[in-house]
Amino acid sequence: MVDASLKRPLSFDVNGKTVNVDVAPMARLLDVLREDLHLTGAKEGCGEGECGACAVIVDDKLVNSCLIPALQARGASVRTIEGVAKGDVLHDVQKAFLTWGGAQCGICTPGMVLAAVSLLEKNPKPTEQDVRVALAGNLCRCTGYMKIFESVLKACETAMARESASEAAR
Amino acid sequence: MKNRLIGTSVPRKEAFDKVTGRARYVDDVSFPGMIYGTTVRSKVARGRLRGIALGPGIPWDEFVVVTAKDIPGINAIHLINDDQPCLADGVINHPEEPVVLLAHPDKHLLEKARQAVVLDIDELPAVHSIEDALAKTAVVWGEDNIFKRYTIEKGDIAEAFANADVILEGHYETGAQEQLYIENNGVIASYSEEAGVTIWGSLQCPYYIQKALIPLFGVGPERARVIQLETGGGFGGKEEYPSMIASHAALLAKKAGVPVKIIYDRAEDMAATTKRHPSRTVVRAAVMRDGTVVGLDIDFAIDGGAYSTLSQVVLSRGLIHAAGPYSCPNVHILGRAVATNSPPHGAFRGFGAPQSIFALERHLDEIGKYLGIAPDEIRRRNFVKPGQTLATGQVVRDDVDMNVLLDRALEAAGWGDKKARFAVENREEGSVKRGIGLATFLHGTGFTGSGEKFLASIVGVEATADGHVRVLAASTEIGQGTNTIFAQIAGDALGVDYDVIQVGQPDTAFVPNSGPTVASRTCTIVGKLVETAALGLRQTLLGSGLLEEPYSSEQFVKACSAYVARSGELRAYAEYKQPPYIKWDEDTFKGDAYGAYSWAVYVASVKVDTLTYEATVEDFVALQEVGKVIHPTLAAGQIEGGVAQGIGWALYENVVWKNGRMANDRMTDYIMPTSVDLPPIRALFAESPYSYGPSGAKGIGELPMDGPGPAIVNAILDAVGIGIPRIPATPEVVMEAYLANTSVTRVCRATEVARG
Amino acid sequence: MRAHVASYDLVQPGSLREVLTLLAREPGVYRPLAGGTDVMVVYAGGKLAHTKFVDVHGLRELRGIVVTDDAVTLGALTTYTDVQAEPTLGREFPMMGQAASETGGWAIQNRGTLGGNIANASPAADSPPALLAYDASVELTSTRGARWVSYATYHTGYKTTVRAEDELVTRVRIPRIAPGAQGSRVHMFRKVGPRKAQAISKVSFAACVDVDGTRITSARVALGGVAPVVLRVVATEGALVGADVTTLDVAAIGATLSREVTPIDDIRSTARYRRRVAENLFVELTRKLKAHVGLGSQAR
Numbered sequence A: 001m002v003d004a005s006l007k008r009p010l011s012f013d014v015n016g017k018t019v020n021v022d023v024a025p026m027a028r029l030l031d032v033l034r035e036d037l038h039l040t041g042a043k044e045g046c047g048e049g050e051c052g053a054c055a056v057i058v059d060d061k062l063v064n065s066c067l068i069p070a071l072q073a074r075g076a077s078v079r080t081i082e083g084v085a086k087g088d089v090l091h092d093v094q095k096a097f098l099t100w101g102g103a104q105c106g107i108c109t110p111g112m113v114l115a116a117v118s119l120l121e122k123n124p125k126p127t128e129q130d131v132r133v134a135l136a137g138n139l140c141r142c143t144g145y146m147k148i149f150e151s152v153l154k155a156c157e158t159a160m161a162r163e164s165a166s167e168a169a170r
Numbered sequence B: 001m002k003n004r005l006i007g008t009s010v011p012r013k014e015a016f017d018k019v020t021g022r023a024r025y026v027d028d029v030s031f032p033g034m035i036y037g038t039t040v041r042s043k044v045a046r047g048r049l050r051g052i053a054l055g056p057g058i059p060w061d062e063f064v065v066v067t068a069k070d071i072p073g074i075n076a077i078h079l080i081n082d083d084q085p086c087l088a089d090g091v092i093n094h095p096e097e098p099v100v101l102l103a104h105p106d107k108h109l110l111e112k113a114r115q116a117v118v119l120d121i122d123e124l125p126a127v128h129s130i131e132d133a134l135a136k137t138a139v140v141w142g143e144d145n146i147f148k149r150y151t152i153e154k155g156d157i158a159e160a161f162a163n164a165d166v167i168l169e170g171h172y173e174t175g176a177q178e179q180l181y182i183e184n185n186g187v188i189a190s191y192s193e194e195a196g197v198t199i200w201g202s203l204q205c206p207y208y209i210q211k212a213l214i215p216l217f218g219v220g221p222e223r224a225r226v227i228q229l230e231t232g233g234g235f236g237g238k239e240e241y242p243s244m245i246a247s248h249a250a251l252l253a254k255k256a257g258v259p260v261k262i263i264y265d266r267a268e269d270m271a272a273t274t275k276r277h278p279s280r281t282v283v284r285a286a287v288m289r290d291g292t293v294v295g296l297d298i299d300f301a302i303d304g305g306a307y308s309t310l311s312q313v314v315l316s317r318g319l320i321h322a323a324g325p326y327s328c329p330n331v332h333i334l335g336r337a338v339a340t341n342s343p344p345h346g347a348f349r350g351f352g353a354p355q356s357i358f359a360l361e362r363h364l365d366e367i368g369k370y371l372g373i374a375p376d377e378i379r380r381r382n383f384v385k386p387g388q389t390l391a392t393g394q395v396v397r398d399d400v401d402m403n404v405l406l407d408r409a410l411e412a413a414g415w416g417d418k419k420a421r422f423a424v425e426n427r428e429e430g431s432v433k434r435g436i437g438l439a440t441f442l443h444g445t446g447f448t449g450s451g452e453k454f455l456a457s458i459v460g461v462e463a464t465a466d467g468h469v470r471v472l473a474a475s476t477e478i479g480q481g482t483n484t485i486f487a488q489i490a491g492d493a494l495g496v497d498y499d500v501i502q503v504g505q506p507d508t509a510f511v512p513n514s515g516p517t518v519a520s521r522t523c524t525i526v527g528k529l530v531e532t533a534a535l536g537l538r539q540t541l542l543g544s545g546l547l548e549e550p551y552s553s554e555q556f557v558k559a560c561s562a563y564v565a566r567s568g569e570l571r572a573y574a575e576y577k578q579p580p581y582i583k584w585d586e587d588t589f590k591g592d593a594y595g596a597y598s599w600a601v602y603v604a605s606v607k608v609d610t611l612t613y614e615a616t617v618e619d620f621v622a623l624q625e626v627g628k629v630i631h632p633t634l635a636a637g638q639i640e641g642g643v644a645q646g647i648g649w650a651l652y653e654n655v656v657w658k659n660g661r662m663a664n665d666r667m668t669d670y671i672m673p674t675s676v677d678l679p680p681i682r683a684l685f686a687e688s689p690y691s692y693g694p695s696g697a698k699g700i701g702e703l704p705m706d707g708p709g710p711a712i713v714n715a716i717l718d719a720v721g722i723g724i725p726r727i728p729a730t731p732e733v734v735m736e737a738y739l740a741n742t743s744v745t746r747v748c749r750a751t752e753v754a755r756g
Numbered sequence C: 001m002r003a004h005v006a007s008y009d010l011v012q013p014g015s016l017r018e019v020l021t022l023l024a025r026e027p028g029v030y031r032p033l034a035g036g037t038d039v040m041v042v043y044a045g046g047k048l049a050h051t052k053f054v055d056v057h058g059l060r061e062l063r064g065i066v067v068t069d070d071a072v073t074l075g076a077l078t079t080y081t082d083v084q085a086e087p088t089l090g091r092e093f094p095m096m097g098q099a100a101s102e103t104g105g106w107a108i109q110n111r112g113t114l115g116g117n118i119a120n121a122s123p124a125a126d127s128p129p130a131l132l133a134y135d136a137s138v139e140l141t142s143t144r145g146a147r148w149v150s151y152a153t154y155h156t157g158y159k160t161t162v163r164a165e166d167e168l169v170t171r172v173r174i175p176r177i178a179p180g181a182q183g184s185r186v187h188m189f190r191k192v193g194p195r196k197a198q199a200i201s202k203v204s205f206a207a208c209v210d211v212d213g214t215r216i217t218s219a220r221v222a223l224g225g226v227a228p229v230v231l232r233v234v235a236t237e238g239a240l241v242g243a244d245v246t247t248l249d250v251a252a253i254g255a256t257l258s259r260e261v262t263p264i265d266d267i268r269s270t271a272r273y274r275r276r277v278a279e280n281l282f283v284e285l286t287r288k289l290k291a292h293v294g295l296g297s298q299a300r
C-alpha cells in the first residue's frame, strides 16, 4: 500500500498559465483538471479512452486526459476547452459549432471542438474525409456527426476567408 | 401572427455555454459538504436475499449505509404499477438489482467498500428470453410472466386468409439497444426536514421524479423538488430511470445529513439502466398475386425485463405502429409484454414502434421478392390514403400522399440508376456487393390515445422585471433544442426578437407540469401551449394600455417591464385541450390513436463485403413529412442523429447477454458508430401543416429511429439475396445467413392457398 | 473510475539507466508505463492488480526512428502518429502505416506506443501482424545488457513473452530489402474490427510475399485475433514458398491455414466467424498475388 498522503508536486501550464498542484502518483490528468483546477469542461464519458469527451491538447497533440497520469504532464503545456476562446471571443470552430448545429446536448462538444482545433492546426484545408478521420475518436450520440463535419468545414472557410482578406489588405 | 423566427435557424439558446465548456452538467456541480454515493447490486438474476454482510478491511463506521429498511415511505419506484422496489427487500429479480446504498466523502474508498459488501442470495431459476417467458419455463412475474396483453382488430381476418392467393409468414427479432448518451446518469440530492428532498440532475422528466419521491418519503409535493441541470443526452434513457437514482441519492442524503452525489460510471450505466426492449414478431400476411395485402395477422412480443415500468406503454405504441402506413382492411394484432430476469427495459426513442415497423417493413420486401414485385411497387399497392383507415380504424386526416413522398425519396436516392448499376456490378468477380433498400412508415405525435388528455399539461410564460419573457415549462432541453424552439414559438407569438425570450430552468418549484419530455410531444403539444400562453400574455399587455399595435421589440420590452413594475407580475398560462375529433377506446384499441402522424420514406444504399460479411451504409436518404419545420438546422440534426442511432441498431449495437446481465458493458465492446462509420445522411422534409401544432408542426424526435433498420436490411437482401430476420445484422449474423443461404422461403414461410 | 487511487504508485526516474536499475533491483515489483493507453484502461476498470509503475514515457533514449541502408529502427516510444509520418515506412513498409492509422483514433495514435503494443502482447493487437510479416526484431534491454530477438519468437503464449521482468522493450528493427526488389513484393494488410475506427480487431491479417516472375520466393503471413498469440502461419507460408502463383492450389493451402488457426468465441465475435474470415482473407491474398503477376482482375 502506498501512503495516500504521499502526494507529489506537479507543475505544468494550463491554457497559458503555470499551475502547481500536489497530486496522487496515479491521479488522472482528467481528475486533476476537473477537481483540483476546477476546469470542468473536459468530461468523463467512459474513462477508458473510447469516447473522447475528456480530450485535451497536450504539447500540441490531442490526447484523452482520462488515460494520462497527471504526473506525465509535468512541464507540459495543456490546452483545455476553457482556453480555446479568448475571453468571450470564440474560436472559428466554436463559432461554427454554434451556428451550424455542431452541438446538441453539448457533452461531447468540448472534446469535439478540441479535436477539430487540433486538426486545423495540422491541416488548415481538410476534406470531409480528413475531418471524419480526425474526429473518429470522439463519439457523439446526438448529431449523427453530419452537422459537426459541416461546422468544421465552415470554420475552415471562415479562417481562409479571413486570411485572404488580410492578404488583400496588405 | 407572422413567422419571423419560426422556419429560420436561429442560434441554439445554450450553445455558447456548450461550445466554451461553461455549461454545467451534474458532475460539474458540487455543494459544500457534499459526499458521494454508490449502489451495491445483486449480481444474481433471480433469488432470495438472505443477508447482507459488510466485509473486512473497510472503516464502515465512516460510511452511510442504506438498505430497504431505511425507506420512510413505500419501497417502490412509482410509475404505473409500482412493482419495482427502490431497494431489493427479500426478493431479487435481476442481476443489477440495487440492494444496499453507500456514501462516503472519498469516492475511491467508496468503490472499494462497494466491492466489500457481501450479499447472501439463494438463487432461483430465471427466465432470459421472450420464448421462455411465454412458455413459462419459470414464472417470474404474476401468474404467467405477462405484464400486459393488448389486441387490435380490424375487419375479418379469417375471411381474408381464406380468400388470399398466398399466405406468407415471417419471424423477426430486434435486439436490445443501449441509449448510450455520452453523459452517464447522475444526480445530487439534499435533504432537510423543512425543505424535504431536493434533486439536481441529468434527467428528462422532473415531475416523474417528484411523483416517485412523494410516496417513497411520504411527503407532499412541496417537499419534493426536482431541478434539471444541463443534460448530456437522454433519448428515453433519462425518462424513467432517473427516478431510481434520484431516490437512492435522496435516501443517502437523508441519512447522511449532507448532500450526496451519485454519478454512474459507464459500466454501471450500461449494465444497470434501461435499454430498448428486445422484440420478436411473427407476421402472417394474406396477399393477393398483385401484391395487395388483404390480411395481416401479427404477433408482437417485447421483453420488458424484471419489472413492468413503462412496458405497457411501449407495447401499445409498438402495436399501433405494427400495421404501418397501409390500408390493409383486415388486421389482427396481438401484443404482449413479458417479464424476464434482466434489468427493466425502458424508454428509447421510438418506444416500441421501431421494433414492430422493422418486422412489417422487412416482411413486405420478402413478400415482394416472393411475388416478383419491386419493393417500391408493393408499397404503392398498399399505401393508406386520406380518408381511409389505419389498423385502429383511425381515419387519416393528414393531407399526405405517400406515393409523392416515395417518388421524391427514390429520386433523391438515385434508386433507379443504382438498381441498374448494382445489378451489373454485382455480377462481376469482386468481393463487394451493393444494394439499395427502403422503408415507408409513420409515427404518431404525442401520447397515445387519451394520454394527452389525462396529462393535461400546463405551460406558463412570465415577464421579468427587465422586460424579457420567460417560458415556464417542465419540458427539458436534452440536446434536441427545446429552449430554442420554445423561444422561436414564443417570439413569433409575441412578435418580438429571439433575444427577448428566455427559457426558465425546469424546476418543479417554479415551472408548471408541461408533461414529460417524451413521445415527440415537446414541440407539437407543449410548443402549442407555449404559443397559446404567449398569446395570452400579449393580450393582457395590449389590454393594459401599456402597449399598442404595431409595436417594436424594444417597445414590447419596455411595456413588459412597466407592467411588472406596476402590477408586480405578469404571467399567462395555457392548458392542453384535446382536439375535438379525437376519439379513443383504450379497451378495444379503436379510434384516433394519435392526433397526427409524421410520414416518412427512408432509403439506404449498402455495400456488403463478402470476405468479411460487413455491411456498410454508403448513402442514406431520410424524407419525412412533419407538418412544419420550426428550425431547419435543429430538425435536420434530429433526423441525422436518429438515423445514426438507427444505423447503429441495425448493424453494430449488439447487447451480449449473460444470465440477464449485459456482458459487454463497455464502450469498447458495445459498438456505436463513429464518424467514419456513417454515410452522408441526407435529411429532407415535406410540410403539410397540422392545425393543432404550433405553425403546423408535428413530431420529429422519434421518427428517424423507425426507418433505418428495415431499409438497411432490405438493402442487404438486394445486395446479396439474403433475407436477414434479425438486427443487429452484425457480420457474424450476416455470415451465418450467408453460409446457410437463407432465402426468402427460409426467413419467410409461404403457403399457396388452394382454391376449390 | 473504479481504482483505489491511493493504492497505486508511479515513479519517474529520469534516465534509462535509472529505470533499468530500478527494474533490476526489484524485478517484477515495478512495471513500465509508457503511453498508458493499455494500462490506464485496466486501472480505471479497477482491474489493475499490479500497483507500482515506473514511467518510461519521458525517456529520450527510447524515442526516434533511425533509417539505415539495411533497416529501419524504431524506438519503443514511437507512437502511431510517428509511424504514419515516417516516409521510409510509408514507401517500403506500408502495412506499418496502415496498421497505425487503424489503431484507435487520433488521441490514441498520439499516445499509444509500439513498445507498449508489443509488451502488452494482446493477440488482437494490430501492429504485431505487420511486424511479423516484415520479419522484425525486438531489442530487449536490462542492466545485464541488450539483446535482439526475432519478433517471430517473442510471443510464447497468451500474454506471455520472452521478455524478462527486468527488461524493457527498447527498439524495434525492420530489415529493408534492396530498392530494386520492392517491385516484386506484395503487401496485404487487413484489419477486421467491429467498426472502422476505435475498434479492437476480431481478425487482422498481414502478408508480405516476394515474387520472382510468377514464383513465390518468400512469404510471411501473420494473423491477429485467431490464436492466443499473434500468429505466423508457418505451414501456410511453407506451402506458398516455391509455388507458382499461376497454379496455386488455393483450396489446399487455405485448408492448411484453417488448421493453423485456433480462434475462440468471446463477447466480441465467434470462432466460426474468425476462422471463416481468416480463410477468406487468404483467398483474397491469392487474388492479389495473381493480379500482381498479371493474372485475373484486381479485386475491387
Ligand SMILES: Cc1cc2nc3c(=O)[nH]c(=O)nc-3n(C[C@H](O)[C@H](O)[C@H](O)COP(=O)(O)OP(=O)(O)OC[C@H]3O[C@@H](n4cnc5c(N)ncnc54)[C@H](O)[C@@H]3O)c2cc1C
Pocket (backbone or CB within 6 Å): A048, A049, A050, C031, C032, C033, C034, C035, C036, C037, C038, C039, C040, C041, C056, C076, C102, C103, C104, C105, C108, C111, C112, C113, C114, C115, C116, C117, C118, C119, C120, C124, C125, C126, C127, C167, C168, C169, C170, C198, C199, C200, C201
Ligand atoms: C480507445 C483505445 C483504442 C485502442 N485501439 C487499438 C487498436 O486499434 N489496435 C491496437 O493494437 N491497440 C489498440 N489499443 C491499445 C493500445 O493503445 C496499444 O496497445 C498501445 O500501443 C499501447 O501502448 P502504450 O504506450 O500506451 O502502453 P502502456 O499502456 O503504457 O503499456 C502497455 C503494457 O506494456 C508495458 N510496456 C509499455 N512500454 C514498455 C516498454 N518499453 N518495455 C516493456 N514494457 C512496456 C506496460 O508495462 C504495460 O504492461 C487501444 C487502446 C485504447 C484505449
Ligand code: FES
Pocket (backbone or CB within 6 Å): A043, A044, A045, A046, A047, A048, A049, A050, A051, A052, A053, A054, A055, A064, A065, A066, A067
Ligand atoms: S472519458 Fe476519456 S475517452 Fe471517454
Ligand code: FES
Pocket (backbone or CB within 6 Å): A102, A103, A104, A105, A106, A107, A108, A109, A139, A140, A141, A142, A143, B182, B232, B233, B479
Ligand atoms: S451533442 Fe450530444 S453527444 Fe454530441
